[in-house]
Amino acid sequence: MPSDKRRKDMGKTVNKSILLGHVGKDPEIHVLQADNTVANFTLATNDIYRDRMGESHETTEWHNLVAFGRTAEVVRDYVQKGSRIYVEGKLRTRSWDDRETGQKKYRTEIVILDLTLLSFNNGNENGADYSSENGNGARQVRRSNTQQHPGQDYAYSEQGGDPNEIPF
């Protein structure tokens, strides 16, 4: 084993996030290219804390999640507003210059590496089971054209191949 390898193992780092919560809205699905689907959505987690008076308060933390490829397809087909999911991923912060103000802007996301569905239901009252309708559980893929993620100055390249090449 080359000493080069050892140096690499010595310098290894860890970037891991584990989230379990409820999805805030239906995922945005983008098809960048054949075999490269991207899914963007938000996940809520709750934090309970006590203030100085001893009173209990609850805050909601919203996380930006993004999935690529096969995982994005699972999100597309089975995750929706209200879904409860378990997610393991890594943090990634993108930055860009705002077109209007020229200011640097940041957006931190969790890139999903592992996803577990925890609820069949979709949070709607009717509790429709998508899997029964056509035998494959798929819902329509929404290909939104409205850019809404990291600001008006941001555009999907719609051509990237590898997740790591995608500029967001």
Next chain:
Amino acid sequence: MPSDKRRKDMGKTVNKSILLGHVGKDPEIHVLQADNTVANFTLATNDIYRDRMGESHETTEWHNLVAFGRTAEVVRDYVQKGSRIYVEGKLRTRSWDDRETGQKKYRTEIVILDLTLLSFNNGNENGADYSSENGNGARQVRRSNTQQHPGQDYAYSEQGGDPNEIPF
């Protein structure tokens, strides 16, 4: 056990991040109040990926870390530029309106809940051991007055008691 309790356990969420990497610069220390120290610093993790040509690339991810109270004191005394640390915490995103542009801005941080020091050395060539000098390992606390965290429109309240009450 009240059914109210069960509902709480059913709705419980998880917000956990685990990072292991190197500190980018000496931590900023703020003393908000007696017994409430805050430490802000950045941590780098590396990501290696292959592009479509099969070539290996390395990117660096920068994380904003914040510690409160006792943990902030450990950061103040033993963490510096170059330190290697293991951190467990939770994600928190603060937002504020930029004073100049009126735009909403966001900053995501990892609130440190557990910290493990992995390197004695401080990255400086002299390798000074702070713990030997005066028997308490403390270095000077820097009380910076220059606001530098989430922009010029942001100010420390310098009065919060509970970490969760602090407006950032």
Next chain:
Amino acid sequence: MPSDKRRKDMGKTVNKSILLGHVGKDPEIHVLQADNTVANFTLATNDIYRDRMGESHETTEWHNLVAFGRTAEVVRDYVQKGSRIYVEGKLRTRSWDDRETGQKKYRTEIVILDLTLLSFNNGNENGADYSSENGNGARQVRRSNTQQHPGQDYAYSEQGGDPNEIPF
């Protein structure tokens, strides 16, 4: 901060396990003492792997879980055979000499530090909701007298106060 403290932070270790799966049987509840309930149960996780022929196989891993105090009460009241739960805890291995053979025996458990219920249903067909019946969601506490955990040579002390003092 004493240098003694720094040595402690330098030597800090991490012992963390995260499990998400289904409960194998109704938890065993033991009341060691006022305010010290103990719950023992098993949790199944699945592993999918490919053999050398490329065929996919699934194995089941069984984990021994133990909860103390407040958490044990949640287990007693809401966890049962078939429940899906998320658990965070630490590994602990107990050992004892088998009475019959004199051999050293080992049992590794995950001591639950955080528990999240993921299913209301109990796996029974009737889907009884314990929380509705009497307003407290409690089911009968089973105080089994039959020793069944780490072998016939093992006995609950039924008197420990701190989880760490309990001899199992």
Next chain:
Amino acid sequence: MPSDKRRKDMGKTVNKSILLGHVGKDPEIHVLQADNTVANFTLATNDIYRDRMGESHETTEWHNLVAFGRTAEVVRDYVQKGSRIYVEGKLRTRSWDDRETGQKKYRTEIVILDLTLLSFNNGNENGADYSSENGNGARQVRRSNTQQHPGQDYAYSEQGGDPNEIPF
């Protein structure tokens, strides 16, 4: 996406352990087959707790670690008694019938999926740097013939190909 797939995602489980500590003894290396090295060793983590008298105590927890393939080679070449490492893996419990007593015996291990070296030094006083000696950091591979892992009634098959096929 077939509904079969959805059922799989719904039933997904998590089995994850994260350990950071010191290695108890030099790893045992076994070469089962070309391209299938196995490394076994122990890792210590510390637990600090308070007893009922409020006094602080420290216990040491010993974990059985096992690595396969490429990871086992890293262990073979760079991990030794005293090394500090970070490990991510999954729990696996093997069982077998003791030859002498016929009793069922169990051994729980963490199968290493990710390993980060945290110390160059080996814990020995001489602090030898293996990487400098011959430019590749390798130490002699020990092929122990003495069976010592899960008891005298246990034998390595020395023929498995896939980690998941190995009977331990």
Next chain:
DNA sequence: TTTT
């Protein structure tokens, strides 16, 4: 801005 870190580290290998």
Next chain:
DNA sequence: TTTT
């Protein structure tokens, strides 16, 4: 002994 769970679940899909």
